[in-house]
Amino acid sequence: MKIAAFALTVLALLSGEATAAPAAPGETEKITIDARGPLALVEVTRTVAPLPSETTGGPGGEALVDLALPDGGALVALEVRDGGRWRAVEPASEGTRAAEVYRGESAARGVTAANEPYDEDATHRLRLVRGAAHRSEPFTVRYRFAVLPTAAHGRLLVRFPAAPERLPPAADVTLKLRAAADAEIAGVRTDLAPSGGTAVGHVSTRGGWQVAWTPRDRPARDAAPLEARLAMAPLSPAETAVAFLARHRAGEPIEPPGSVLFLVDRSRSVGLPGLSVERDLVRAVIEALPPSTRFDALFFARATKRLFPMSRPATREAIESFENEMVPDRLQNGTDLPAALRDAGALLRREATTFAPRAWLVLVTDGALGDDATGAALDRALGSLPGLDLALAALTIRPVDDEPAGARAREALSALVAARGGVARELRANEVGDAVPALLEDLRRGGDLGAVRLVSDGKERQLSERLPPGDAIGGVVVLKGRPPRKVELAATARGQRVAVAPPAVHLEPEWLHPFIADAHPGPRLLNVPSLLVLVEPVLHARVADDTVRGSMDRMMIRNVLSLAYMPRARACYLNRTAATAALRDLTGKVRLAIDLGRGEVERATIESSTLDNPDIERCLTESAFEIEVPRAMRSDAPVTAVLNMNFRPRTPDKKADVDLGAVGDQIDLVIEEMERREAARAPSSTAPLR
Numbered sequence: 001m002k003i004a005a006f007a008l009t010v011l012a013l014l015s016g017e018a019t020a021a022p023a024a025p026g027e028t029e030k031i032t033i034d035a036r037g038p039l040a041l042v043e044v045t046r047t048v049a050p051l052p053s054e055t056t057g058g059p060g061g062e063a064l065v066d067l068a069l070p071d072g073g074a075l076v077a078l079e080v081r082d083g084g085r086w087r088a089v090e091p092a093s094e095g096t097r098a099a100e101v102y103r104g105e106s107a108a109r110g111v112t113a114a115n116e117p118y119d120e121d122a123t124h125r126l127r128l129v130r131g132a133a134h135r136s137e138p139f140t141v142r143y144r145f146a147v148l149p150t151a152a153h154g155r156l157l158v159r160f161p162a163a164p165e166r167l168p169p170a171a172d173v174t175l176k177l178r179a180a181a182d183a184e185i186a187g188v189r190t191d192l193a194p195s196g197g198t199a200v201g202h203v204s205t206r207g208g209w210q211v212a213w214t215p216r217d218r219p220a221r222d223a224a225p226l227e228a229r230l231a232m233a234p235l236s237p238a239e240t241a242v243a244f245l246a247r248h249r250a251g252e253p254i255e256p257p258g259s260v261l262f263l264v265d266r267s268r269s270v271g272l273p274g275l276s277v278e279r280d281l282v283r284a285v286i287e288a289l290p291p292s293t294r295f296d297a298l299f300f301a302r303a304t305k306r307l308f309p310m311s312r313p314a315t316r317e318a319i320e321s322f323e324n325e326m327v328p329d330r331l332q333n334g335t336d337l338p339a340a341l342r343d344a345g346a347l348l349r350r351e352a353t354t355f356a357p358r359a360w361l362v363l364v365t366d367g368a369l370g371d372d373a374t375g376a377a378l379d380r381a382l383g384s385l386p387g388l389d390l391a392l393a394a395l396t397i398r399p400v401d402d403e404p405a406g407a408r409a410r411e412a413l414s415a416l417v418a419a420r421g422g423v424a425r426e427l428r429a430n431e432v433g434d435a436v437p438a439l440l441e442d443l444r445r446g447g448d449l450g451a452v453r454l455v456s457d458g459k460e461r462q463l464s465e466r467l468p469p470g471d472a473i474g475g476v477v478v479l480k481g482r483p484p485r486k487v488e489l490a491a492t493a494r495g496q497r498v499a500v501a502p503p504a505v506h507l508e509p510e511w512l513h514p515f516i517a518d519a520h521p522g523p524r525l526l527n528v529p530s531l532l533v534l535v536e537p538v539l540h541a542r543v544a545d546d547t548v549r550g551s552m553d554r555m556m557i558r559n560v561l562s563l564a565y566m567p568r569a570r571a572c573y574l575n576r577t578a579a580t581a582a583l584r585d586l587t588g589k590v591r592l593a594i595d596l597g598r599g600e601v602e603r604a605t606i607e608s609s610t611l612d613n614p615d616i617e618r619c620l621t622e623s624a625f626e627i628e629v630p631r632a633m634r635s636d637a638p639v640t641a642v643l644n645m646n647f648r649p650r651t652p653d654k655k656a657d658v659d660l661g662a663v664g665d666q667i668d669l670v671i672e673e674m675e676r677r678e679a680a681r682a683p684s685s686t687a688p689l690r
Helices: 095-108 268-288 316-325 337-350 375-382 407-420 429-444 509-515 554-574 614-624 661-681
Strands: 029-036 039-048 062-065 074-082 085-088 124-130 139-147 150-152 155-160 171-178 180-185 188-191 196-203 209-215 226-236 239-248 259-265 294-300 304-306 358-365 389-398 422-428 449-456 459-467 472-480 487-493 496-500 524-528 531-537 588-597 600-609 639-647
Touching: 062 124, 074 124, 074 509, 074 524, 074 531, 085 524, 095 124, 095 524, 095 531, 124 139, 139 509, 150 472, 171 180, 171 209, 180 196, 226 487, 226 496, 226 509, 239 449, 239 459, 239 487, 239 509, 259 268, 259 337, 268 316, 268 358, 268 389, 268 429, 268 600, 294 316, 294 337, 304 337, 337 358, 337 375, 375 407, 389 407, 389 429, 407 422, 407 449, 407 459, 407 487, 422 429, 449 472, 459 472, 459 487, 472 509, 554 588, 554 614, 554 639, 588 614, 600 614
Parallel strands: 029 171, 259 294, 259 358, 358 389, 389 422
Antiparallel strands: 029 039, 039 139, 074 085, 074 139, 124 531, 150 155, 155 209, 171 196, 180 188, 180 209, 226 239, 239 472, 294 304, 449 459, 449 487, 487 496, 524 531, 588 600, 588 639
C-alpha cells in the first residue's frame, strides 16, 4: 500500500513585502523521534520571529515560514504557544471558507495577508497573527507528524528534506529506539544497549539529512526471514486502523553455483530494442559470475531451441556463440513459456549430474506471457527437481519509453519465484549495468519473499507481490469491526508459508487517521482574541503524463491480414489432394481467431469449421504464425482479429483463367515453399513409385 507523502509548511502574513520569517536569534529546532512499532512519531518545536514591517523596519506582527516533512509523513497535530499554555489548531469547521475567514479576521486586526509563492516541497502553509498588545513577540510552534520508515541495506531510516527557508535554524535531535543495535543521526553513528536506548545529535537543516538504525535480529536459530511490526488504533466501534512494517531479513550470502541455465525469450513481442537488451543482460550476468561458471541457454517462442549440446564454461567463444543467436531473423511469433519451462525442467533432470548440487535458472522475457500464464501453472510446468537446489531469477526487460509489464505477468512471475526461491525484477534498457550486481546479490542472499499479506482473525489481505532481501514495506489498513484478537504478517519463501505475529503497539487514533486514504487533509483554523492561526494544505499542480500511448488503426490490421495471411490461407486450401471427389469438391466455412500483442501473433484458434479437414485447419492455424504484424509500442493490450473464410472449389462469377496478378504470384510462391517443406519432412518410404 503506497502512502501519500505530506510536507508541512509554516507561514505567516505580513503587511507590505512578505518574506520567509527568520528564526528567533539563537533559537534551534527541537526534534524528538520516537520509533514506536512500525511508525516513527516525530515532534518538532521551534520559535519563529515576526516578519519585519515594510514601512518601519520593526516587527510586523506576522510570521511566515515554510517547512517540509519527510516523504510518507502525515501531519497529526499542530499547537501554538499562547502565554502559559499550548493552543491546538483544530480542523476548520468552515472548510473551504477558512482562508476567507482568516483574511477577514487579519484585516480587522490591521494586518494584510501576504501573498507568497509556495516552495515546491511544501504541502501546508501556516499563518499566524497575534493580538495588538503582543504583536512583536515571536511565535513558538509545536507540531507532530508520523512517518513510515523505509529500508536500505538492512537498516531502517527516515529521510528529512532540506528546510525550504533561506536561513533555517539548526536542530537538536533526540532519537528513541527499542531493540536496535545502533543509531545514526546525520551520519554520526552511536552504539546502543541490547534493549535500545536514546541517541542525540545536532544537525544543520540547510540540506537533507537522515536518521537510521539497525534492528537487533534474533539469534540465528530463531530467526525467520520475515520481521514484522504492528500498531493498532480504534477509529470507531466499527473500524480499526492497523499500521504495519514488514522487513525481509536477508540471509548470509552464499557462493554462486557452478552452473547457470538461461531461458531467453525470442518471440516477436520482444522486438529489436528488447532483443539487444536481452543480449546485454545475459552477457552482464555471465561476466559478473566467476570465470569457472558453466552456462547453457534455451531460446523459446512457440518452440524451444538449445544453444549448446551440453553446458560450457563462460569463455569468450561461448559468449559470442550466444550473441550470434540474438539476431532479428531468429524472432518468431508466439510465446509458450510453460512449454519452455517443461523443457528446462527436463534438461535439468536429464543432466542433473552436470548442474547439481546447486544451479540458477535465469528467465529473460519481455513479460508478454498471455492471460493463461499463472504462477501455479508455471511452477507445475517446471516440475520437481530432486537432488538439485535451484534458484530462479525472472527478469522482465522493457525499452526505456515502454509501459510496465501487465499485472498478470508480474503476479505470475512473482508467484513462480516465490515457489522456487529467487528474485523477480523488471528492468529498463538503461538500468541493466547497475541492476545486475544488485539482483545477483539478492539472489545469493536467498531471494525475494512472495505474496506478503496481512492476516487478521483468519482473513488475508494482500500487501505486496514480493519483498526483496533487506527491504521493507509499510502502510496503514482499515479493518472492519473492533481490534482483532490476532494479527500476523505472512509471506511465501521457497514455496513454504512463513508467518510472524508480533505484539501490536496500541496508539491513539490521531497517529493513524491521517494515513487513511479517504482522510484528505483539510485546513485548520484557530481564531481567539490573542491568536489567529490558519493551516492550509498546499496543492501543487500535477505534471501531465507525457507518455505517448500506442494505438493501431483497424484498417492496418485488415490490410496486414488481407495481404499477408489470406494468400497463405488460400494456399492451404489449394494445396489439398484431389484423391477423392469429396476432396476435389471440398466446400466449407472456417472462423479463425488470431490474438495479436506487442507485434507478434500470440495464438491462433479455429472457433468453428465446416470443412471437416484437420490438415487444412492445421495449416490455417500454423500459417498465422508465419506473418509479421505491426507493433503497437507502449500497449500490452491484446487484440483479437476474427476471420470468416469461405472455401469452395471455384468461384462461379469469375473466369477460370482470370489473372490474379501479384496476389496470384504470392500464392504460387507460398504453395511452392509448402511443397518443399513437406518433401523435406516426408520419409523416403513414402516417395511415389515411378
